[in-house]
Amino acid sequence: MFVRYFLAVFLALACAAARAELTIEITKGMDNAVPIAIVPFGWAQPNRLPEDVSAIVSADLHRSGQFKPLDRADMLSRPTEASQVFYRDWKVLKTEYLVIGKLIPVDGGRYRADFQIFDVFQQRPIKSASVTSTNLRALAHGVSDIIYLTLTGIRGAFSTRILYVTMERMGPKKQRYRLYVADVDGHNDRIILESPEPILSPTWAPNGRHVAYVSFQSTRPSIYIQDTVTGRQQKITGFPGLNGAPSFSPDGKQLAMVLSKDGNPEIYIMTLANGQLRRLTNHYAIDTEPTWSPDGQSILFTSERGGSPQIYRQHIASGKVERLTFDGNYNARPALTPDGRFLAMVHRSNGVFHIAVKDLVRGTFNVLTETDLDESPSIAPNASMILYATLHGGRGVLSAVSLDGRVNVRLPSRYGDVREPSWSPFL
Amino acid sequence: MFERLDLSALIKSVLVHLGVISMFFFSWKSAEDVVLPKAMPQHVTAVIIEKKPQPPAPQKAAPPPPKKPEPPKPEPKKPEPKKPEPKKPEPKKPEPKKPEPKKPQPKKPEPKKPEPKKPEPKKPEPKQESVDFSDILKSEMKQLDKSPPKKVEPKPAPAAAATSTSDKEQDEIQEFIGLIQQTISRNWVRPPSARTGMVVTLRINLLPGGELNDVNILKSSGNAAFDRSALAAVQKAGRFPVPEDPIKFNRNFRTLNVRFAPDDLLY
Numbered sequence: 001m002f003v004r005y006f007l008a009v010f011l012a013l014a015c016a017a018a019r020a021e022l023t024i025e026i027t028k029g030m031d032n033a034v035p036i037a038i039v040p041f042g043w044a045q046p047n048r049l050p051e052d053v054s055a056i057v058s059a060d061l062h063r064s065g066q067f068k069p070l071d072r073a074d075m076l077s078r079p080t081e082a083s084q085v086f087y088r089d090w091k092v093l094k095t096e097y098l099v100i101g102k103l104i105p106v107d108g109g110r111y112r113a114d115f116q117i118f119d120v121f122q123q124r125p126i127k128s129a130s131v132t133s134t135n136l137r138a139l140a141h142g143v144s145d146i147i148y149l150t151l152t153g154i155r156g157a158f159s160t161r162i163l164y165v166t167m168e169r170m171g172p173k174k175q176r177y178r179l180y181v182a183d184v185d186g187h188n189d190r191i192i193l194e195s196p197e198p199i200l201s202p203t204w205a206p207n208g209r210h211v212a213y214v215s216f217q218s219t220r221p222s223i224y225i226q227d228t229v230t231g232r233q234q235k236i237t238g239f240p241g242l243n244g245a246p247s248f249s250p251d252g253k254q255l256a257m258v259l260s261k262d263g264n265p266e267i268y269i270m271t272l273a274n275g276q277l278r279r280l281t282n283h284y285a286i287d288t289e290p291t292w293s294p295d296g297q298s299i300l301f302t303s304e305r306g307g308s309p310q311i312y313r314q315h316i317a318s319g320k321v322e323r324l325t326f327d328g329n330y331n332a333r334p335a336l337t338p339d340g341r342f343l344a345m346v347h348r349s350n351g352v353f354h355i356a357v358k359d360l361v362r363g364t365f366n367v368l369t370e371t372d373l374d375e376s377p378s379i380a381p382n383a384s385m386i387l388y389a390t391l392h393g394g395r396g397v398l399s400a401v402s403l404d405g406r407v408n409v410r411l412p413s414r415y416g417d418v419r420e421p422s423w424s425p426f427l
Numbered sequence: 428m429f430e431r432l433d434l435s436a437l438i439k440s441v442l443v444h445l446g447v448i449s450m451f452f453f454s455w456k457s458a459e460d461v462v463l464p465k466a467m468p469q470h471v472t473a474v475i476i477e478k479k480p481q482p483p484a485p486q487k488a489a490p491p492p493p494k495k496p497e498p499p500k501p502e503p504k505k506p507e508p509k510k511p512e513p514k515k516p517e518p519k520k521p522e523p524k525k526p527e528p529k530k531p532q533p534k535k536p537e538p539k540k541p542e543p544k545k546p547e548p549k550k551p552e553p554k555q556e557s558v559d560f561s562d563i564l565k566s567e568m569k570q571l572d573k574s575p576p577k578k579v580e581p582k583p584a585p586a587a588a589a590t591s592t593s594d595k596e597q598d599e600i601q602e603f604i605g606l607i608q609q610t611i612s613r614n615w616v617r618p619p620s621a622r623t624g625m626v627v628t629l630r631i632n633l634l635p636g637g638e639l640n641d642v643n644i645l646k647s648s649g650n651a652a653f654d655r656s657a658l659a660a661v662q663k664a665g666r667f668p669v670p671e672d673p674i675k676f677n678r679n680f681r682t683l684n685v686r687f688a689p690d691d692l693l694y
Contacts, residue, residue, distance in 0.1 A: 024604055024683055026660070027690040028612045066619050076446070088439075092446035096616070096659055119655070121662035153620040153652040342694075359694055366693060384619060402619070404693040 031406055033068035034151070036061060037095045040072065041113060042080030042102040049136060053103060053113060056140035060158045060185065061147065064384065065407025070095055082116055082125060090120040099147060110134045113143055117150055126150065137187060157382040160184050161424040163202045163211055164389075164398060168416035176416075179213060181228050184423070186411055192228055202420055205248045208427040212236070212246040212255060223257055225272075236270070247291050256280070256290035256299055267301050269316070280314060289333050294340045300324070302332040311345055325358060327365045333376060337383040342403060344377040344386050355388050355401060368405035378423045385409070389419040599670065600679055606668040607683070615660035617689060618652040625650055626688045627657045633683065635676055637669040645684060657687040 038058045043049055058069035076089040079100050090098050101115025110132055117127040127150045133139035138159065145156030162184055168176045177199045182189035193199060197216035204211055205225070212225045222238040223246045237243045241260035248255055255270045259277075267280040267290045281287040285305035292299060293313070300313050308329040314321045325331035330348035337344075340360070347356035347367060355369045355377050371390040378387045385400040385407070392399075392410065396417030400409045411418075627648040632641040642661045647654050669680040 024607055024611070024685045026608060026611050026615060026657075026685060026687045028615075032616055034616050034618070088442065088446075092443065094663065096663070119659075121659050151652060151655075152618045153650055362694070364694075404619075 031404075033062075033066055034097065035070065035093070035095045036067045036097040036099065036147075036151075037070040037075060037090060037093070039075065039078050039080070039098070039100045041100075041115070044102075045105060049103065051136035051140065053136055053140045053143070054099075054101070056137060056185075057099070057144045057147070060141060060144035060156075063185065063409055064148065064158075065402055065409065066148075066152060066384075082118075085118060087118075087120055087123045090118075095120055097151060099143075101143070106132060108134070111136060111139055113139055115143060117147060137183065141183070141185075154384060155382045155426070157380045157384060157423075157426070158184060160381060160427055161208070162387065162398075163204060163422040163424065164418050165199050165202060165420045166416045166418050167198075167396075179211075181211075192226060192231060193233075200420065201245050203246055203248065203422050204424045206250055206252045206425055208425050210252075211422075212248065214244050214246065223255070225255075236272075236275075245289050249292050250294060250296045256292065258288045258290065267299060267314075269299070280316065291334050291336065293336060294338050300334040300336065300343070302334065311343065324360070325365075327356075327358075331356070335377045335379050335386070337379055337403070338381060339383065342379075342383065344379055346375055346377065355386055357386070357403060357405075366405060368401045368403075369399070369408070371399065374399075376420045376422075378421050380423050381426045387421045387423050389421055596675065599675070603668055603670060603680065610664045610667055611660050611685065614663040615687070616656060617692070618650075618656050620650055620652050621656070621689060621692060622694055623689060623692050625653050626686060627654050629657055629661060629685045629687070631661055631683050631685055633667060633669060633676075633680055635669075635673055637667040637680075639665050639667070648687075653687075657685075660687075661685065 038054045038061070040052070040054045061067035062069050070093060074093065076093070077084070077086060079085045080102050081100070085098065085100065096119070098118040098120055099115055100118075101113050104112045104114065106112045111134070112130055112132045114130050115128070116125050118124070119126050127146070129143075129146045131139050131142035131146065133142060141158040144158040148154065148156030148158070162182055164180050164182070166178045166180060168178070170176050175196065177195050177197065178191050179193035179199050179202055180189050181192055192211075193213075193215070195215060195217050197219070199216075200214040200221070202211055202213040209229055210225055210227055212223060214221050215224055216222075218235075218238065220238065220240075221243045223236040223243050224233050225236055226233045236246070236255065237257065237259070239259050239261040242258060242265055244258045244265075246255050246257045249269075253272060255272055257268055257270065258265050259268050260266070262279070264284060265286045265288050266282060267287050269278045269280055270276065271278075280290075280299060281301070281303070283303065283305050285303055287301055287303045287305070289302040290299045291301070297317070298313050298315050300311060302309050303312050304310075305312075306323065309332045310323055311325045311331050311334045312321055312323050324334075324343060325345065328347055328349050330353075331345045333346045335344045336342070343358045343360055345356055345358070347354050349367065352372050353374050354367045354371070355374045356365060356367045358365045368386070369388070369390070371392070373391045374388050376389050379385075380387070380400075383403060385402050387398060387400045389396055390399050391397070396419045398411040398418050398421050400411065401407065625648040626646070627644065628646040629642055630645045631639060634640045639661065642658060644654055644658070667680075670676050
């Protein structure tokens with residue numbers, strides 16, 4: 001590595017005599033989290049606020065793995081206005097960015113956060129913004145979204161939700177299944193379906209309001225769509241045999257699914273408006289776990305047609321099939337990033353199931369996790385993290401890993417097993 | 428900016444000293460270990476798992492640099508490179524180590540430079556900034572005066588470079604380039620949007636002694652976060668190891684182009 005540097009530098013020097021100017025190449029860096037300080041937001045009213053907004057913002061940014069919020073106790077000052085900011089206070093702590101703000105009550109029982117982001121080393125403000133909400137947690141997530149976008153160039157996903165299934169053992173051969181919707185930080189969790197029979201494969205519609213899942217509540221598996229706001233449930237299929245793995249098309253008008261009504265599991269596409277079914281695959285091997293490409297033109301699915309489970313892509317209009325994965329003898333449960341570039345999957349190596357990502361542009365393949373029995377990868381709408389279920393301490397828990405495998409966040413559950421997470425689209 | 432009274436300089440230096448001392452006592456390592464979502468009553472809570480940080484060394488190396496940000500940087504440029512340099516040139520040029528009195532006769536400001544620089548490494552930046560400023564100015568003026576004659580020289584220099592002086596000097600230059608690379612790399616924290624193929628080139632201007640005078644973007648990567656990370660890396664470093672010899676400094680290190688082109692990203 002350095003040899004290469006020095007060769008380049010040598011050449012550069014030959015010219016340097018004439019130009020008297022060196023070019024230094026920097027190709028390595030740190031992948032540490034960026035130090036940031038979220039100063040407690042000012043609040044001039046006498047009553048105490050029910051939520052600590054800046055603590056929520058710090059937790060959001062910390063959980064992203066991209067930022068390392070400064071501990072409040074270490075702050076040398078706590079400015080709430082730009083005029084009170086002394087950059088040296090933050091420079092000395094090597095804090096790269098500073099966020100200050102104030103909370104103001106506005107009519108209708110709402111709150112407004114006016115906040116500013118400063119670049120400590122360039123000594124200048126880089127963003128001023130306001131967020132208004134009745135709910136202080138939602139307001140804090142809104143602030144986090146703006147900070148994340150400003151500092152990383154990537155839209156924040158702190159205001160999104162997750163869907164997951166819990167299973168609690170109530171006694172011998174007696175379980176309780178619950179389908180939850182929660183904020184992405186685990187707060188505001190709400191049960192939208194409860195059943196003694198299994199609930200499988202929950203997934204979001206692109207509108208961020210409806211969800212589809214498989215439920216055994218009528219003794220045989222059926223696909224349902226439910227409105228998370230009204231709770232209204234609609235049965236979509238109830239064919240003999242397998243009814244599974246629903247997946248909404250990007251426009252929300254169609255639902256891909258697996259049915260075995262014609263003999264063995266095949267992928268079908270249903271037009272939701274009229275219930276019309278179209279069979280996509282026709283192969284004696286198992287085809288399952290369909291998911292749409294972001295352009296809605298293709299379906300990715302898992303198939304054993306090559307002798308082992310691998311991920312394939314079939315163009316819907318032409319029917320042309322292409323195998324996408326070649327690493328190892330087990331790759332399943334495909335999930336694509338919204339830009340279509342990265343394919344997340346469950347990959348088995350040495351009998352252990354991990355989350356892996358293939359870069360479909362450059363062809364690289366990376367195993368991201370070190371945990372076991374990882375399943376159900378679901379990608380954040382901003383493609384920053386992959387949410388998945390895994391085993392920890394003998395129980396099913398949720399975890400999230402960044403696309404580069406650098407950051408891993410565990411979301412431990414209070415009780416029972418948690419499985420089959422699904423990350424909502426932007427809301 | 429630095430033309431204020433000595434009082435302000437004194438206050439600055441006291442503040443910085445206090446800051447540095449307080450850093451030792453209240454090390455901000457704590458921030459790393461913080462597990463924010465502690466006692467959430469909710470069903471699901473978040474815990475960051477400290478995962479194999481790909482560069483584990485840098486992460487652990489990170490805390491130390493903040494603690495001794497100012498001291499360590501001066502170190503490299505300190506006596507180590509300085510002393511050897513003068514020794515080598517000694518025979519060739521009339522730059523006797525530190526018989527400062529001798530120099531003053533031909534060039535008065537030059538001797539002054541070395542004197543302020545000695546305190547520099549030992550004490551934090553602000554003092555240097557304020558105390559040395561006039562000296563730096565003078566020295567810069569001198570160097571400016573000198574530079575025209577140098578520009579005449581450089582043309583023969585490359586030719587000569589191939590002969591005698593070049594090898595030693597180029598080795599030395601390479602050594603400093605390596606040190607500068609390390610200094611910047613250590614401070615470069617890439618944003619998550621960084622991708623292989625992004626390139627930003629900065630132009631940095633240094634003061635004699637290696638202090639950063641000015642930095643700006645020569646060629647943007649097109650990604651604001653990526654550009655900012657490069658600027659921050661240079662600004663956080665603040666001071667760079669450079670040759671003590673003003674001639675060498677002026678020839679190669681006064682203005683540098685720094686090209687940030689990550690080759691160790693996953694994507």
